[in-house]
Amino acid sequence: MWDSSMTTLIIQGTFETLYMTIASTFLAYVIGLPMGVLLVTSDSEGIVPMNLTNKVLNVVVNITRSIPFLILLIAVIPFTRLITGTSIGSTATIVPLVIAASPFIARLVESSIKEVDKGIIEASLSMGASPFQIVTKVMIPEAKPSLIIGAAIATTTILGYSAMAGIVGGGGLGDIAIRFGYYRYETGVMVVTVVLLVLVVQIFQEVGMKIAQKQDRRK
Amino acid sequence: MTNIDNNTSQQPIIEIKDLVKTFHPKSGEVKALDGINLRVSQGDIYGIIGMSGAGKSTLVRCINLLEKPTSGHVFIDGQDISTLTEKELRTTRYSVGMIFQQFNLLMQRTAEKNILFPLEIAGVDKETAKKRTAELLELVSLPDKAKAYPAQLSGGQMQRIAIARALANNPKILLCDEATSALDPSTTRSILNLLKEINRKLGITIVIITHEMSVVEEICSHVAIIDESKIAEYGRVEDIFRNPKTEIAKKMIYSERELSPVAMGKNFYRIVFDEKSSSDSVMAKMIMETKSMVNILYADMKNIEGVTYGQMVIQLPEDELSASRAIQYLRSHQITVEEVDSHVG
Numbered sequence: 173m174w175d176s177s178m179t180t181l182i183i184q185g186t187f188e189t190l191y192m193t194i195a196s197t198f199l200a201y202v203i204g205l206p207m208g209v210l211l212v213t214s215d216s217e218g219i220v221p222m223n224l225t226n227k228v229l230n231v232v233v234n235i236t237r238s239i240p241f242l243i244l245l246i247a248v249i250p251f252t253r254l255i256t257g258t259s260i261g262s263t264a265t266i267v268p269l270v271i272a273a274s275p276f277i278a279r280l281v282e283s284s285i286k287e288v289d290k291g292i293i294e295a296s297l298s299m300g301a302s303p304f305q306i307v308t309k310v311m312i313p314e315a316k317p318s319l320i321i322g323a324a325i326a327t328t329t330i331l332g333y334s335a336m337a338g339i340v341g342g343g344g345l346g347d348i349a350i351r352f353g354y355y356r357y358e359t360g361v362m363v364v365t366v367v368l369l370v371l372v373v374q375i376f377q378e379v380g381m382k383i384a385q386k387q388d389r390r391k
Numbered sequence: 392m393t394n395i396d397n398n399t400s401q402q403p404i405i406e407i408k409d410l411v412k413t414f415h416p417k418s419g420e421v422k423a424l425d426g427i428n429l430r431v432s433q434g435d436i437y438g439i440i441g442m443s444g445a446g447k448s449t450l451v452r453c454i455n456l457l458e459k460p461t462s463g464h465v466f467i468d469g470q471d472i473s474t475l476t477e478k479e480l481r482t483t484r485y486s487v488g489m490i491f492q493q494f495n496l497l498m499q500r501t502a503e504k505n506i507l508f509p510l511e512i513a514g515v516d517k518e519t520a521k522k523r524t525a526e527l528l529e530l531v532s533l534p535d536k537a538k539a540y541p542a543q544l545s546g547g548q549m550q551r552i553a554i555a556r557a558l559a560n561n562p563k564i565l566l567c568d569e570a571t572s573a574l575d576p577s578t579t580r581s582i583l584n585l586l587k588e589i590n591r592k593l594g595i596t597i598v599i600i601t602h603e604m605s606v607v608e609e610i611c612s613h614v615a616i617i618d619e620s621k622i623a624e625y626g627r628v629e630d631i632f633r634n635p636k637t638e639i640a641k642k643m644i645y646s647e648r649e650l651s652p653v654a655m656g657k658n659f660y661r662i663v664f665d666e667k668s669s670s671d672s673v674m675a676k677m678i679m680e681t682k683s684m685v686n687i688l689y690a691d692m693k694n695i696e697g698v699t700y701g702q703m704v705i706q707l708p709e710d711e712l713s714a715s716r717a718i719q720y721l722r723s724h725q726i727t728v729e730e731v732d733s734h735v736g
Contacts, residue, residue: 289493289495289498291491291493291495292495292496292497292498294457294491294495295489295491295495295496295553296508296512297457297484298455298457298484298487298488298489298566299484299485299488299489299508299509299512299556299557299560300480300481300482300483300484300485300509300512300513300560301481301512302481302512305512309508309511309512310497313497313499313500314497314498314499316499387499389498389499389500389540389541389542390498390499390542391542391543
């Protein structure tokens with residue numbers, strides 16, 4: 173049962189997992205980062221209060237966040253097919269991952285940016301900074317250490333989600349674990365995939381924390 | 392400040408007219424400012440003093456519209472800033488610097504990059520901005536801290552960097568919101584000296600919000616005392632100090648030093664000397680000449696804009712004749728005398 177073809181499969185699975193995780197995290201940040209910023213700035217206490225936008229955004233984020241990933245994964249299959257032309261494989265899995273992770277990232281970004289001292293924002297306003305300048309020159313740079321920690325959390329969470337996609341043939345280590353470890357009772361394969369997943373999570377988490385610490389100038 | 396008197400006929404650099412600011416927290420309505428009128432002339436160091444909650448922080452934030460007034464007008468250099476568009480307002484803000492109690496430096500930027508920040512905002516070209524930053528570091532005497540992050544600086548150093556940052560775009564006005572309240576007394580003095588120097592060298596008008604009379608005495612030319620959302624009294628510091636008219640002004644001048652309740656009673660007088668009279672041992676002469684028994688309860692010296700003032704609280708004899716003789720003697724020697732009642736202290 174354990175031969176060189178299995179090894180190849182597992183190596184390939186690891187790369188698929190990394191590909192899904194990194195691509196999804198990146199795309200989810202493209203959507204989630206502006207959403208998180210908008211959640212803060214459009215707040216009634218924010219620099220550009222927009223009550224309606226803020227309410228709508230909050231509702232959208234909460235709804236998406238409350239749908240279990242497995243259900244979302246299946247529910248968006250038609251949409252996934254529309255975008256990628258298929259509903260199986262790693263690339264197809266990126267679509268539901270991005271949909272699920274974006275609002276989660278929006279919340280992480282929101283909480284990081286809310287940590288920025290109000291006084292610093294007020295000082296920037298007093299110097300004549302525009303809202304765009306405040307976001308790009310104050311909020312994001314000042315929240316950088318916290319944003320990096322958030323990114324490490326987001327990456328590892330997305331990695332966990334990506335493993336779930338194995339249930340619909342999503343590819344990656346999760347797929348291998350389900351096909352071999354679960355359906356064929358190959359405990360060895362199951363253990364190896366789980367260990368690999370744990371390792372990858374550890375690496376992402378540790379590297380994230382280290383970078384955040386190095387970037388933190390608040391001592 | 393010799394230029395103040397010459398400039399009184401000119402248009403004030405800051406003029407506040409009928410300013411009202413109301414806040415609407417969940418429970419009812421709070422009137423933070425209620426009909427404020429104030430004129431600040433070019434080159435003044437104007438102190439705004441009041442107890443906490445009097446509305447002074449809100450007032451200073453109305454000068455650069457960090458708080459939008461509920462009604463009334465704020466004029467900067469004759470321009471009604473409440474009518475400006477957001478963009479015009481931002482440009483106006485380049486010329487109104489502000490410093491804060493908590494310094495509010497960007498923690499992820501070095502001292503140098505903090506000073507560069509307002510120049511980036513104003514779109515100043517890199518070369519000029521770099522030169523300006525070096526100049527400013529020199530002005531606040533911290534050129535060796537250029538590469539330090541705020542977390543590596545002391546409170547006084549952080550405030551110096553904040554001052555340099557506030558001056559980056561050559562403002563006409565510098566607003567100071569409790570700028571020395573988080574600093575120890577000797578650092579406070581050095582920051583106040585720096586502000587004085589900036590006022591003198593660069594001619595920048597300074598507005599200082601504080602709850603400490605000592606700050607006003609140390610550097611202000613004018614003062615407005617704000618109490619319960621209104622201006623209780625305003626004028627030149629020496630005039631207010633010599634002759635405070637309102638209870639709150641008296642309270643601020645006596646400051647936190649409490650007069651013991653025992654001291655409250657009949658025939659208490661507060662007397663104020665200036666340099667001339669205080670070097671003249673008037674008190675001793677008065678006692679000898681009028682033969683009145685004087686009880687000294689409180690005495691202290693202050694330096695207001697380079698002039699030394701002494702103040703004393705004395706108890707004069709019950710006997711009205713000798714008391715009035717004593718008062719007359721003091722008044723004839725240009726000493727301010729006023730009766731103190733039990734409200735003070």
